[in-house]
Amino acid sequence: MTTNPRHLGFKGWLLLMDLTPEKLRLIPMVVLIVIGCFGLLNSKTILRSLLSLDVIDTATISIFVLIAASAGSQTPIETTSRYSSYSDPYPQAIILTAIVIGFATQALLCAIALRLGRRSPMLRYRDLEK
Amino acid sequence: MIDYQILFPFLIFLPAFLGFIGCVIPKITFPLSILMLLGYATSSLNYIGRDIAYQFTLVGDGGIQFSIDSYSFPLIFGSCITLLIVFGLFFKKFTHYYYQICLVLLTALFISFTTVDLVSMFISLELLGFSAFLLIADRNDRKSLFNAFQYLIGGGLAMLIYLIGVVQAFTFTGSFLLEDLVKAPETALCLIVAGLLTKSGVFLCGLWVPNIYSHANSQSSAVLAGCVTCAGIAPIARMSQILNPISDSMIVIGVISAVIAAIYAVFERDSGRALGWSSVSQLGIAILSPTYACSYAMQHGICKALLFSTLYSDKVDGNSDSEVINSTQNMQSNHLVTKEFLRLVVFVVASLSIMGFPFLAGFITKNWIKYDIPYEAKIIYTTAALLTSTVYARLIFDRIKDFSRQPYARLILNLKYASRNISDLFASSQNYILILSVFGLILASTAAPELFTFTAVQSAIVSAILGAILFVSVVGIQADEFVKPVTRTLDLVGAPFLVAALLLANLIYLKI
Numbered sequence: 001m002t003t004n005p006r007h008l009g010f011k012g013w014l015l016l017m018d019l020t021p022e023k024l025r026l027i028p029m030v031v032l033i034v035i036g037c038f039g040l041l042n043s044k045t046i047l048r049s050l051l052s053l054d055v056i057d058t059a060t061i062s063i064f065v066l067i068a069a070s071a072g073s074q075t076p077i078e079t080t081s082r083y084s085s086y087s088d089p090y091p092q093a094i095i096l097t098a099i100v101i102g103f104a105t106q107a108l109l110c111a112i113a114l115r116l117g118r119r120s121p122m123l124r125y126r127d128l129e130k
Numbered sequence: 131m132i133d134y135q136i137l138f139p140f141l142i143f144l145p146a147f148l149g150f151i152g153c154v155i156p157k158i159t160f161p162l163s164i165l166m167l168l169g170y171a172t173s174s175l176n177y178i179g180r181d182i183a184y185q186f187t188l189v190g191d192g193g194i195q196f197s198i199d200s201y202s203f204p205l206i207f208g209s210c211i212t213l214l215i216v217f218g219l220f221f222k223k224f225t226h227y228y229y230q231i232c233l234v235l236l237t238a239l240f241i242s243f244t245t246v247d248l249v250s251m252f253i254s255l256e257l258l259g260f261s262a263f264l265l266i267a268d269r270n271d272r273k274s275l276f277n278a279f280q281y282l283i284g285g286g287l288a289m290l291i292y293l294i295g296v297v298q299a300f301t302f303t304g305s306f307l308l309e310d311l312v313k314a315p316e317t318a319l320c321l322i323v324a325g326l327l328t329k330s331g332v333f334l335c336g337l338w339v340p341n342i343y344s345h346a347n348s349q350s351s352a353v354l355a356g357c358v359t360c361a362g363i364a365p366i367a368r369m370s371q372i373l374n375p376i377s378d379s380m381i382v383i384g385v386i387s388a389v390i391a392a393i394y395a396v397f398e399r400d401s402g403r404a405l406g407w408s409s410v411s412q413l414g415i416a417i418l419s420p421t422y423a424c425s426y427a428m429q430h431g432i433c434k435a436l437l438f439s440t441l442y443s444d445k446v447d448g449n450s451d452s453e454v455i456n457s458t459q460n461m462q463s464n465h466l467v468t469k470e471f472l473r474l475v476v477f478v479v480a481s482l483s484i485m486g487f488p489f490l491a492g493f494i495t496k497n498w499i500k501y502d503i504p505y506e507a508k509i510i511y512t513t514a515a516l517l518t519s520t521v522y523a524r525l526i527f528d529r530i531k532d533f534s535r536q537p538y539a540r541l542i543l544n545l546k547y548a549s550r551n552i553s554d555l556f557a558s559s560q561n562y563i564l565i566l567s568v569f570g571l572i573l574a575s576t577a578a579p580e581l582f583t584f585t586a587v588q589s590a591i592v593s594a595i596l597g598a599i600l601f602v603s604v605v606g607i608q609a610d611e612f613v614k615p616v617t618r619t620l621d622l623v624g625a626p627f628l629v630a631a632l633l634l635a636n637l638i639y640l641k642i
Binding site: 033037040041046049050053056057060063064067090091094097098101102104105108109112113115116119125128129 | 192249252253256260263267272275276278279282283286287290293294297300301306617618619620623624627
């Protein structure tokens with residue numbers, strides 16, 4: 001029996017957009033990315049762009065983790081009592097490197113901000129871009 | 131029997147290993163690294179143009195896949211030669227840890243040239259970004275620090291965009307391999323390509339290029355122009371080989387980049403910035419054809435490294451004691467006159483090579499690309515070549531004018547000093563490098579003798595002459611009002627978004 005999804009209200013809308021729970025979980029992360037990009041493109045000082053970059057970084061990493069968890073949410077460690085649904089360990093292993101790289105980027109940018117802050121303590125782009 | 135499975139990873143990670151060793155024992159490592167670079171250059175030169183491919187997987191099943199093939203060899207050769215030129219010409223001016231950074235950079239380059247795994251590509255590009263950041267900040271004044279900051283934040287954002295594209299592709303394909311991108315959706319492709327274009331510095335994403343090249347040290351600019359921007363070329367070429375929509379979009383982006391950046395370069399007064407804009411334009415030409423992209427990037431990288439090394443006469447950016455060096459007698463006794471003249475010759479020859487003058491390396495690569503692209507793109511390609519000739523006509527003119535103003539310039543033409551000048555030619559090791567590079571550029575043109583048809587030579591010479599005429603006609607235009615340097619961070623950071631959006635629109639609706 002086929003029903004028209006338009007008559008089912010909110011549930012139907014979800015069906016129409018082909019939104020599964022896996023996709024719905026990603027929406028907050030996408031919102032975070034948008035917030036980060038907005039902050040990066042509208043920041044007036046160096047520190048705010050650093051924070052925005054970190055927000056985007058975290059959102060990207062969370063997307064990786066959520067996608068790895070779509071197969072199942074249990075820890076992928078083999079023990080005596082076996083679980084039934086493991087999460088995919090491959091993306092999680094790979095994102096570790098990205099976390100470290102993001103940290104290194106932040107550290108380097110903070111070091112540069114320290115050096116630049118000696119001459120212009122407000123760290124405003126307006127002063128630095130002359 | 132050598133196990134290639136072990137040999138190739140060892141060769142890839144050897145430069146970084148040497149670089150880190152060099153932080154502890156710098157004395158021995160420098161000659162060792164020169165030897166190593168020579169070894170890489172000769173062995174990769176053997177394989178250029180041959181159809182050899184060797185694939186292996188690191189760390190067993192499901193590990194990182196590498197593919198050493200015809201895309202990698204020219205770029206490996208180019209980056210090794212660039213580093214050799216920089217090491218040879220500037221080793222007296224190296225600050226602490228400069229060449230160690232260069233060696234780590236070389237490993238990052240090798241990984242990005244050979245890997246076919248998207249996440250390893252991300253890691254190598256980030257490592258490349260860090261090394262390039264240190265090279266830019268090497269001058270250590272406020273403006274170069276701010277430039278380095280802009281590069282790092284722009285590059286970091288571009289790589290995050292790339293990573294989002296990678297994870298979207300992963301949900302559709304289930305693997306991180308480059309060849310599986312065929313099944314990936316358009317949005318993922320756009321995000322990945324936008325990240326790669328930012329790293330390789332093609333127009334609109336590559337707005338950081340002219341700012342940084344003009345202000346960094348000569349040696350840093352040479353390394354940046356010669357190797358760093360090549361890193362994005364290999365993956366883009368690999369992608370456009372297997373993905374038809376991407377290769378079509380690359381032609382659009384490449385043509386736009388080639389023409390607009392060349393126009394910027396024509397109206398730019400500062401030589402360093404003009405070279406930067408011309409670099410953007412040349413890389414735009416390189417991504418037009420996936421088959422010859424790597425060879426073109428190699429030739430352009432080597433010539434750009436030579437150009438940046440010889441852009442200023444030695445004493446301008448080097449010695450502080452101008453009084454001693456300015457006296458003509460002193461110049462004569464220090465063999466500096468012939469050296470300056472040689473630098474001028476190298477500058478002119480490298481410029482002519484990028485212009486595509488016959489019997490030089492650039493002629494070959496330019497014609498390869500020219501016969502490989504579709505007819506519609508060929509017209510605009512020729513326009514870009516003409517504009518490039520104009521840019522380099524002006525650069526050559528400025529450089530010769532600069533040289534002839536020096537007090538020692540007349541010594542070189544004076545017959546009385548001729549024998550002495552010739553004997554000075556072999557006085558220092560740097561002269562050997564300069565002479566060798568000129569002969570190398572000329573010898574490289576013998577690689578493809580079938581290209582030397584009458585029409586090709588004729589069109590190359592005519593384009594050079596037309597470029598010179600065009601230069602004379604635009605030299606009087608006051609362009610300062612409408613060509614302003616792009617320095618705002620917002621413009622540099624926001625460009626990848628714009629390019630990703632345009633690419634998406636192209637792939638879904640326009641379908642050029």
